[in-house]
Amino acid sequence: MADQSPDPWRLVWRSATSDVVLVALLLAVAASVTLTAWIPQQPPADEAYARWFSEMQARFGQATSVMRVLGLFNVTSSPGFRVLLALLSGSLLLRLIEGVDRLWRGYEPNEPRGVWRHISGQEFSELLDGLRRRGYRVISTSSLFQVDRWPWSGVLAVLIHLGGLLLLIGLLLSHLYGWQVRGLVLQEGERESLPGDENWVTLRDSDGGLRQSSGVVAFVQGTGPGVQVSATNGAGESLGLLLSPDAEPATELNVALTEDTYFAIPGAELIVHLVPQSEDAYTRVDVQVYSSPTGEVISERLTDEGGHTAFTVRDISLTFLSAPYSRVVAAHNPGRIPAGLGVMMLVVGTVGGLVWSEQCFWLREEEAAIEAAGSLPFWLQPEEEVA
């Protein structure tokens, strides 16, 4: 009879779903992700790039250019990493299909795999009883016994593969349609528009908590000093305050003191310079008042602890109230639900798999000796392998 050449598609399928391929892919992704832990990655914002690059040159010296060419500063955005994730997704998908198929046909005993090896030290019937007590399923065929963890081994394997796939889908959706905005500076009652049609975030007056439009997740990353300023003239009339030349005058000005800040009181020809003493939310603020346009300093004082003060300069009463700002990060992630489900499935599947290890092996009795093939549990290793 002529030799039948193996079906190439079957060979491709077996390779793609093999443990070796998945192990290699996991190790490649692990190595890439680990690199990001110890090699600082390029910041997304252009304005931060120059500073970051000079820091890298100071840290890595001549090697910086080589590392940049190799893509070590941009690992997770590199085409190579994306190809790895795509291959991993493909492998997980094929393994998932295979796992579901195996689950469907699960009642059928499989053909024994691997080399038959002797195990000794036990009676065959005692061994089978012991396996059943440990929660293994033992199926008897004509000449041998198949021992496995059915159905848990199959269900948990499907959970792990589905979880990994959902996690990767979540990451893809997040990358394609998600966004994040960092460093938003908000004071109480202030509302900021976000990318997208009607997305916004606001800092509530009542408790300083955040409110945001649906689909947006926002959190406070830190706080800093800020003041609320108002000015009145001798007649008690409120004066307009200008934070920048092109701004509309406001009678009450909220200033987030992320850095030294100036504002003008055009009606009184005064310029006010505010310098926070520290980055604490309730720090003292140094207030300098200049005459405009001469630039002469006509008053200088420090606010109370917390930023409160009130004083009069040239018949103008200035009132400062504390109004700390919050530095807010907002994100929109359409992949949040699949990623969350994926993580849960991965955790349940992996931890469950550790408890109910996926093992399938075969036992037979040959001339009063017990032989085993397949993936044996560690407590059932053959004597010759242990020695």
Place this chain on the structure above:
Amino acid sequence: MSLVAILVGLGCGMLLAAMSFGLWSSLQEPHGLCRGAHAAAWAAASILVVAALLVWGSGLPALEALIGVVDRQALEGPALSLILMAALAIPLRLDTPKSAPWGCGMLYLPAGLLASMALVRTVASGVSVPDADWVTPIRFSLAVCGGLGARAVGRSLQVMTGSVHDAEWPGTLAYGLTTLVFGAAALVNLWQRGMLWMGADSVLRGGITGAWLAWSASWLTPRRYSRLRAVLVVVAAVLLILAAVRSA
């Protein structure tokens, strides 16, 4: 010198004795010295657990009142993690086969190294400012995972040198716990911050993810490649330990 430094020093000495007994037992018959090594390891573990309770307990609100009065020595963050990991890395069950050529000394090597590093950092950080941000649930969990991982490293070293066939439960426990920590941190981030790992520092993010993936690869590797599995466990555990002691 602080009480913690004295305890860590004692623990280090006991571990050194355990390793010496273990190595000596590989050259001598019978293996009675291996039992001596085991006893020394028990003593080291007890001492280091007390030291770990002192340094972590004084930073945890629930234990502050109880432990804070004993020793308020300020320690830098990595020393805290190293002490806890060293305490957890000591195997307390002696199941090394008598045929093991390297004896049981190999089991105590990771714990000995961690305890030595902890001693150096404890003595060196005597006047440093305590890192208040270090005592967090994620740092504590990571130190526990790293400690159990180090215990798995000891067993894996035995596998790599051919002393035992397979490293099973310490690695399984560390991998399971790392999976739970990794998953919980990811879910909390997704829920509270909208993105996986948003806001987490790069060392924690990359270290835990890399370790978990390497451990998963080890778990998937067929059992017949026990040395390869052991090498991957060592890689994963070292990544966990580095992530646990490295500050942002």
